[in-house]
Amino acid sequence: MLRTLDYRRPNYPHDTHPALVPGIGIDEQRRWYSVDKLVLIIAGALTVAFVIWGLTAPAQVASVADAAFTWVTYNVSWLFNITAAIILVVMLILAFSSYGRIPLGKDDEEPEFSTFAWISMLFAAGLGIGVLFFGPSEPLDYYTDPPPMTNEAETTEALHYSLGQTFYHWGFHAWAIYALVGGAVAYAAYRRGRVLLMSSIFETLFGKRRTEGFAGQIVDIFAIVATLFGTAATVGIATMQVQQGVTIVTGWGETGNTALIVIIAVLAVGFILSAVSGVARGIRYLSNINIVLTLGVVALVFIAGPTLFLANLLPSGLMSYLGNLPDMMSRSASWGEETQEFQSWWTVYYWAWWISWSPFVGIFIARISRGRTIRQFVLGVITIPTLLLVISYGVLGGTAMWMRSEGYPGFEDDADGNLALAPPEVFYTVVENLPALAAWVPLLSIAVLLVFAITALDSASTVMGMLSSKGSQNPRSIIVVFWGLVMTGIALVMLLLGDESALEGLQQLVIITAAPFAVIILLIIVAWFSELRTDPRAIRLRYADRAMRNAVIDGVDRYGDNFALEVVPSEPGQGAGAVIDSADSAYTDWYQRTNADGEPVDYNYRTGEWGDGWDPATGEFKAIIAEQDSDPKEPEGEGAPDAETPRS
Structure with a gap:
């Protein structure tokens, strides 16, 4: 001794x-847990004021949002592109470096969940509303109207490139962003013993006093605002898809804004019941069942649709993604005005959306990854959901493009020579052309979308409750309900702002609110690496390296x-x-x-x-x-x- x-x-x-x-x-x-009044008041006041403004003066909000969107996309789009590229490269370097062996927990701590359970929950985070909405519609859009300076429309080259472009938006880059935030939060909480707050990541940069003070509160406020608009966009997309499903199932024809308001109200009631009655666990179990049902729908489309065509297309689409990845990453406003416009409405929007969702999804995957090494965490988070999305989007998008090329009903052009289908209609049109699925899948999809949206509201509101309660992992129900109602209000405003092109309204506000948070995301890299450098395991590795070299030479x-x-x-x-x-x-x-x-x-x-x-x-x-x-x-x-x- x-x-x-x-x-x-x-x-x-x-x-x-x-x-x-x-x-x-x-x-x-x-530690003491209590409501952070400053975070709650500032973030709450800003977002509530936006909802009131949007409901009382929608035209004015639309005008301001359009002007802000134009400025951001023309002046700051480079920031989103660079942020996504840097994060992917940094996370891969981190995974394969000596830091990759550091656990997200104590030295002797085993993973909290089995590998199978962990993968299943990553599937849950990776799947959701986007599969039924963007899965069939986005590849079809690129097929009929390819990205600038790529391929001729509706050619074999466009067929494969469209899948590669879709995988680019939903694949490695998106999950690298989630892995960065989730890994940094998990490290701070389970290795350094801090609270589950975004601001906890920055203690090395700001110092303990500032992190627990105003500087940390600013970070958490930005995280709340980004999460609010990012999740509200998801809820809005689900609402549009449900509205289309109701139209098909009931035969009511165009339902207009009244139906949107009713659907939003249904989501709000379902969320409140989940938040205050203790049925949240049941909702999550039901959400897991929904994931199985969604994968089941994808499998049925694969079997009932052009099976042989899809079996050949999926690996080709994946290789198109991997082969064209450097080219797609190089696209920016310097390629011309058409590329600038495409980037604004597609690539920049997706990077902004993933950045907005990163506090919510990041904290979720941090919570389920305790005890895993950084290498296991990063490689698992980046590759497993991407593989699942490649299969799902490849099947649904490939079927939609095949039906278009074969002249199936519903896939015709309008009077202007453009595809007549709106994005929410594509999935249902695919199903209608597969008689074995047409009778019951639209009704099932409505239920799946509603439960996914309620679960997203519940989970995201809980995270925002944590962010406004100094990291308390069981925030007060009234605060959780408050954030959920604000989120549904923002979703409604976004939909009403968009008028006939609601998706554009969703995109504009997501990009605008995500811009400041992109800077915070980049600072996370600096803060996390600064802490990893002083980690006990990193110290031991440096000692071992120097001691071994000295001993061998001597x-x-x-x-x-x-x-x-x-x-x-x-x-x-x-x-x-x-x-x-x-x-x-x-x-x-x-x-x-x-x-x-x-x-x-x-x-x-x-x-x-x-x-x-x-x-x-x-x-x-x-x-x-x-x-x-x-x-x-x-x-x-x-x-x-x-x-x-x-x-x-």
Whole structure:
């Protein structure tokens, strides 16, 4: 024991060398949870004001949104393109670097979920409303009206390129963005013991005081606003698709804005019941069933449709994606006005949408990935959902393009020579041309879309409740309901702004609100890498590398082939840790344990015991401390220290 203590320095917290800290889980810390009034008031006031403005003066909002959208796409579209490209490259480098072996949890922690369960939940995050809406319509759009400077419309080349372009928008780049946010949040919570907030990622950059103060609150406000508009776009798209399904099933013809309002109201009621009645778990189980049903619909289309054609098209479409990836990544406004317009309405919109969704999806996948290494996490998150989407979009989009080329009814041009089908109509038109599915799939799709939308509202509102409750994993129901109602209000405003082209209204506001958050996303890279550099495992790897190199050189020089390695003391500045100042605050401050008021408390990392007797399992102080006239229990209620069970 004396030999172990020889190298310790008195200013190490808890007399523990930073290379020996096993990590800290969020449930091991002590903190006060309460509503963050500043975040709630600012974010709530801004978004509620927007909803009121949109409902009372929609024409004015549309004009301002159009002007802002034009400015952003012509002046800031490069930022979205660069952000998506940088994140994909950085995440792949991170996965294959030595940092990839760092766990998103403590050193000895096993993954919380089995690999099969984890993959299933990634499927849940990867699938949703987009499959039935964009799956058949987006490839068809590129097939009949290819991206500028690519291929002639409705040719064999356009057929394959259209799938590659679709996979580009929904594949690796999207999930790299989610992996960045999710990985950084998971690392901060399960390795460094911080709360599940976006601002927790930036403690290394801002410092603890600023992160828990105004600078961190600004980050969380931007995260709330981005999530609100990104998820509202999803709810709006689901509403459009449900409206089209109702029209087909009932035969009512055009239903107009009244139907949109009714559907939004149904979603709001379903969400409120889920949020306040404790049926959220049931809704999530039903959502998982919906995923199975959605995959089932894709499989049925594959079987009932042009099976042999699709079997050949899917691998060709995937190779078109991989082969044309550098070319698609190089497209920007410098390619001309037509490319600029295409980028604005497609690529930039998708990058903005994924950035907007990243706090919501990122926190979700962080919650299910505790205990996995960064390498497992990054490669799994980027590849598994992408593969699923390649199959789903390839089947639905390939069938739609095949029906167009074969002259199936419903796929004709309008009087102007353009495809007459609107995006919400494409899926139902595909189904109508497959008699075995036409009778019941439209009705099933309405139910699937409604439950997916309610689940998205519930989950996203919970995340925003966390962001406005200082990271509490069980925010108050009233706050969750508030954010859900604001979100449905934004979705309604977006749809009404779009008039006959509702999708354009959705796209405009998503791009506008995501622009500031793109800068925050890039800062996450800097903040996360700064922390990984001081991670205990990273320190040990640097020690091991230097010690091994020194030992081998010295051993060969002194003994030739006949030497072995032994750990012995070295002169100061000559040992394995010579390149690291292990007493620097960057290495030691983060693992100093504190009580709920932020005051330092002694802690034994070997036994897991707190110096003042606090027990994280019960949230109470041990009886032996109480016998010494200490307060046996912290105050309860909203402001009490909480070791919560996360709501997933």
